[in-house]
Amino acid sequence: MSNLDQLYRSVIMDHYKKPRNKGTLEGSNVQLDMNNPTCGDRIHLTLQVDDNIVTDAKFEGEGCSISMSSASMMTQLIKGKTIDEAVELAHTFSEMMLGHEHDEDLDLGDVEALQGVSQFPARIKCATLAWKAMEKGINEQIKK
Structure with a gap:
């Protein structure tokens, strides 16, 4: 395993063991529940826009x-992103999960650590669950 692979695994495990922004926003104006029936992953996402x-x-x-x-x-x-920027990030992430190149000038931060998931097609739905929930929530509840 390369040093870069090890670093990416460390970043993923850090977010898993010490998740940021875990909880629920009371009075949020975007709420969405989604699940991945293939593996049982589920998410309840709340956003304030x-x-x-x-x-x-x-x-x-x-x-x-x-x-x-x-x-x-x-x-x-x-x-801190506009809803259009957030949706564009979701599209960029989906493309990254499909193994497509993305704009190198776009700072994805820790999200870059998930790039290797594209090599495991069965895990792509796991990685994109939250992003699809965010995009669907924004499109259904904000952009109407």
Whole structure:
């Protein structure tokens, strides 16, 4: 295993063992529950969106280290972003999971650690669960 692979695994496990933004936002204006019936991962995502900016994001759920660390990373990354930027990040992440190149100027932070998941097709749904929930929640509850 390369040093980079080891670093990425360490970042994923850190987010899994010490998730950021775990919990529920009371009075949030975006709430969505999603699950992955294939493996049983589930997420309850709550966002606060004010003036088209994601001002806060939290999640609760159960699942593998990939799905829970991805949710932790996503909630960190989208805070302070416009809803359009958050949805664009979801598209970029989906493309990354399919093994496609992404704009290197786009700072994905810890999310870069999940890039290797693209080599394991069965795990892609785990990694994208939170992102799909965020995108669906924004599209259904904010952009209507």
